[in-house]
Amino acid sequence: MLGKRGVVLTVVAAAYGMSSMGDQMAILSLTLRLHDQGHSGVAVSALVVAGVLPLVVVGPLAAPLVDRVESARLVVVVTALQGLVSAGLVFVTGLAGTLVLLVLLGAGLALASPALLLLVPEIVGAEDTARGYARLDAFRSAGNVAGPALAGVLIAVFDVRVVLLANTATFAVMAVVLSCLGVRRQPAAGAGGSWPAQVREGVRVLGGDRLLRTAILALASAIVFTAVLSVARVFFIRDDLGVSGTGYGFLVSAHTVGMLAASTLIAPRVPLEWQPRVLVGAGVLMGTSLAVGAAVPVFALALVSFVLTGVANSLQGLAIRNLIHARVPEGVRGRAFATSGATLNGANLVGTALGGPATALLGGAGALELAGAGTLLVTLAGSPVLLRHRAGADAPERSPARERGAGPARE
16 A cells, blocks of 8 residues: 555544544543542443443444445544534533443444444555555554553643543544545445345344354354453452552553554455454464463563464454455445444453453453453354355355345345
């Protein structure tokens, strides 16, 4: 990706990274605000759920809008509205009001995220889509690394409201960038049918493709186990490794560093037809890293383990995006992205909820060993199908009408 395409992609990816950075800043600052107000851990958990749940519930239901509306316009309108909602968080300090506003932000993300993915092929061309997705993921990972650190500095120098205003500014940046660049992705002509029928088509197009169905179910099942990491790691690091708060910060950051390394150095070089193998390999890497790192509680090994889980995490997410792009008709692709995102985010919520009981029963190391073993098992269970297929060579047959997005097929 050279020349103008590469520049446009980098600008869009940088704006996306800033938005991700703002999200991390907002969550950290709101968590601290709730803590300072005397709220319990339940309130903090509700904060996380309020931001993610709309991706699971609203995403698939509103997804036909992603395929019906010009993508850049949808992202601009949604991010502008998100900016207004984010500005409301500056002044709304109560728990109930905060949760409502976070639900609205999550609902906006459920539309903006798949719409942005649909713009990538228009920016870089179909032949470089995998590299385009990797560039977005690289900047997102960089934003996730920078967000908490910048939030901490701003809170120390100013206060929580300044951090939330900064988050509001990131939405404005995204809206302005897409308005000025002139990148457009027009909806496929002829998309029709009732709204419920279009919602079902997003599910049908994934469920009707054996490779996609297996890939998403295998990854969702793995995520149920790997999401335990978000709960168990603090107990593993503090109790089993016995390291300080500084060591805890290094180990948590190591996961994101691994994601950044994978999306920058590895993912752009993986051919499309290898994506099913990448999904299997990343699942094996994730499970092995968790199990071995937890079984031998040594700081250096844990550091390497968390870097590798980040590498695997990035490769898994990008493999699913690339498989959907390769195998789903363009007119249904927005719904497919939204439906797969809802499935994977739902699995993450389930795994996070199970992480508490698993850690209480098995301890930090035991919970991570369980997460690693479970991830390995479900990955290996799906591997016969995934390893037998190539991403694009055996995609389901598409009629010209379906390829133009003329609506759901009739059985």
